[in-house]
Amino acid sequence: MEKETSNKKAIVIGSGFSGLSAACHLAKQGFQVCVIEKNEQAGGRARLFEKQGYRFDMGPSWYWMPDVFDKFFQNFNKSTSDYYDLLRLDPSYQVIFGKDDAIQLSAKLEELKQQFEKIEVGSSKQLDKFLKDAAYKYQVGMNDLIYTSGSSISQYMNSKVLKGLFKTDLLTPFSTFARKYFSNPKLLQIIEFPVLFLGAAPKDIPALYSLMNYADMQLGTWYPMGGMHKIVEAMQSLAIELGVQFQFNCPVEKILTLKSGMAYAVQTKDKTYVADYIVASADYEHVEQNLLDEKLRKYSNKYWNSRKLAPSCLIYYIGVKKKIKKLQHHNLFFDANMQQHADEIYDHPNWPTQPLFYVSCPSKTDKNVAPENCENLFLLIPVATGLVDDEAIKEKYFQQIMQRLEEHCGEAISPFIEYKRSYAQSNFIADYNAFKGNAYGLANTLQQTAFLKPSIKSKKIKNLFYTGQLTVPGPGVPPAIISGEIVANEIAKIEKIKAKNYERAI
Numbered sequence: 454m455e456k457e458t459s460n461k462k463a464i465v466i467g468s469g470f471s472g473l474s475a476a477c478h479l480a481k482q483g484f485q486v487c488v489i490e491k492n493e494q495a496g497g498r499a500r501l502f503e504k505q506g507y508r509f510d511m512g513p514s515w516y517w518m519p520d521v522f523d524k525f526f527q528n529f530n531k532s533t534s535d536y537y538d539l540l541r542l543d544p545s546y547q548v549i550f551g552k553d554d555a556i557q558l559s560a561k562l563e564e565l566k567q568q569f570e571k572i573e574v575g576s577s578k579q580l581d582k583f584l585k586d587a588a589y590k591y592q593v594g595m596n597d598l599i600y601t602s603g604s605s606i607s608q609y610m611n612s613k614v615l616k617g618l619f620k621t622d623l624l625t626p627f628s629t630f631a632r633k634y635f636s637n638p639k640l641l642q643i644i645e646f647p648v649l650f651l652g653a654a655p656k657d658i659p660a661l662y663s664l665m666n667y668a669d670m671q672l673g674t675w676y677p678m679g680g681m682h683k684i685v686e687a688m689q690s691l692a693i694e695l696g697v698q699f700q701f702n703c704p705v706e707k708i709l710t711l712k713s714g715m716a717y718a719v720q721t722k723d724k725t726y727v728a729d730y731i732v733a734s735a736d737y738e739h740v741e742q743n744l745l746d747e748k749l750r751k752y753s754n755k756y757w758n759s760r761k762l763a764p765s766c767l768i769y770y771i772g773v774k775k776k777i778k779k780l781q782h783h784n785l786f787f788d789a790n791m792q793q794h795a796d797e798i799y800d801h802p803n804w805p806t807q808p809l810f811y812v813s814c815p816s817k818t819d820k821n822v823a824p825e826n827c828e829n830l831f832l833l834i835p836v837a838t839g840l841v842d843d844e845a846i847k848e849k850y851f852q853q854i855m856q857r858l859e860e861h862c863g864e865a866i867s868p869f870i871e872y873k874r875s876y877a878q879s880n881f882i883a884d885y886n887a888f889k890g891n892a893y894g895l896a897n898t899l900q901q902t903a904f905l906k907p908s909i910k911s912k913k914i915k916n917l918f919y920t921g922q923l924t925v926p927g928p929g930v931p932p933a934i935i936s937g938e939i940v941a942n943e944i945a946k947i948e949k950i951k952a953k954n955y956e957r958a959i
């Protein structure tokens with residue numbers, strides 16, 4: 454593996470996908486890299502725990518945009534297959550609209566178009582047109598926009614996407630855009646689902662993000678055998694191969710700075726770690742507000758409180774001692790009022806009246822994640838940030854969604870539960886220092902896209918950088934991996950300028 458060498462040191466705070474990606478890229482550039490992580494293992498929001506023979510992925514379960522993972526490993530002359538086996542799921546996922554009313558979406562485009570046509574006459578042709586536009590946005594977005602540091606508007610002015618601004622309805626609200634193609638409410642729910650990953654309601658997401666539909670319907674839904682944590686294990690093992698060191702159970706308490714405006718070290722309970730560069734991949738708000746003196750912060754409490762956060766989640770990790778026939782690997786319960794739930798997450802934050810929810814059942818695909826004849830279930834309700842959870846609330850919603858789950862499956866599940874753990878806003882705060890208990894960072898609304906996101910580079914400390922889901926490009930595993938690469942490239946640029954200046958001086 455190609456690797457430059459230098460005696461410069463970089464510290465990465467946090468070992469989520471963005472931190473791991475930044476660490477690998479910086480190590481390849483020749484830095485001595487140390488990742489300092491608060492928790493006991495790598496992965497951040499994508500950690501893993503094992504109980505009673507069940508292997509639970511704690512966060513992400515959808516493997517989308519396989520090209521981003523491929524590209525990451527190719528940077529190091531590796532491939533995903535060096536680390537894990539990928540399987541394309543077919544059906545991609547199931548959507549449950551109500552009692553005895555569900556659709557399993559085919560991974561084959563021709564079949565999917567027929568499924569659309571059965572619901573709304575003419576919609577298969579519309580889907581073709583919609584996906585053609587989405588493919589263009591995906592290609593240009595991925596090539597021109599997403600790997601950009603967002604440090605100024607000028608970076609975007611030459612992009613093909615912005616040049617085509619008026620041709621492609623880029624800034625139209627996604628919900629309006631989708632209605633130009635489809636009118637059946639079920640099809641609209643299917644088309645609007647992928648943008649929920651971006652952390653806002655479809656009415657607040659620009660139509661640029663129909664690129665997510667291309668990711669869904671054409672690039673497909675994949676699964677790394679063994680579970681999503683296999684990706685973390687792969688990136689950590691690559692990092693170790695590149696010489697990266699890891700310190701676990703080691704929360705950073707302060708970033709230490711010199712009068713000259715440079716950071717020189719991070720302070721943990723037991724030790725000071727000196728570095729030439731610091732990359733903070735922990736939640737941006739936590740780093741600025743808690744690890745820096747007030748005069749060194751770019752953003753105020755007022756700024757953070759005015760940001761539109763992506764949702765938090767109520768999660769239940771369940772081990773069930775039997776097989777459940779009517780579940781697929783991914784199951785979206787859209788059997789309630791989506792508009793009302795979205796309103797209770799984003800516009801009038803409150804506990805939901807009757808939430809939509811999602812069930813992942815990886816044991817449908819992978820026998821290694823549950824004991825024989827058992828199911829591994831991950832139940833997730835998106836909820837507003839900033840709410841205070843307690844056991845009674847968690848139990849109330851558990852009962853509510855279990856009833857709907859049992860109704861859909863047509864069989865009892867509760868009496869067969871042999872393991873159950875819940876997770877909510879307070880856990881996100883305690884485990885990840887997550888601002889208001891957010892799960893997915895900042896929403897990708899128009900006002901918080903690209904150069905309008907919190908800056909990847911500290912404005913006050915020259916050698917302090919940020920990465921991860923609260924800066925560019927945004928929430929999700931692929932964006933977090935890209936974010937780590939962007940920040941490492943920014944540091945490489947500075948090093949290049951320094952080297953040139955040095956050459957000139959001698």
Ligand SMILES: Cc1cc2nc3c(=O)[nH]c(=O)nc-3n(C[C@H](O)[C@H](O)[C@H](O)COP(=O)(O)OP(=O)(O)OC[C@H]3O[C@@H](n4cnc5c(N)ncnc54)[C@H](O)[C@@H]3O)c2cc1C
Pocket residue numbers: 466467468469470471472489490491492496497498499511512513514515516517703704705706734735736739766768833884885886892893894920921922923927928929930931933
């Ligand atoms: C429940 C859930 C489901 C999701 N589902 C999907 C999905 O299906 N597909 C998808 O693509 N994305 C999904 N996402 C989003 C995706 O997981 C995240 O966007 C991504 O993992 C964020 O990575 P990150 O590196 O930005 O942050 P994190 O993973 O949060 O990493 C930050 C790290 O910093 C550490 N840290 C915090 N404070 C300190 C400190 N003071 N000192 C040292 N370390 C510190 C934290 O412990 C953590 O390890 C999901 C997220 C959640 C929570």
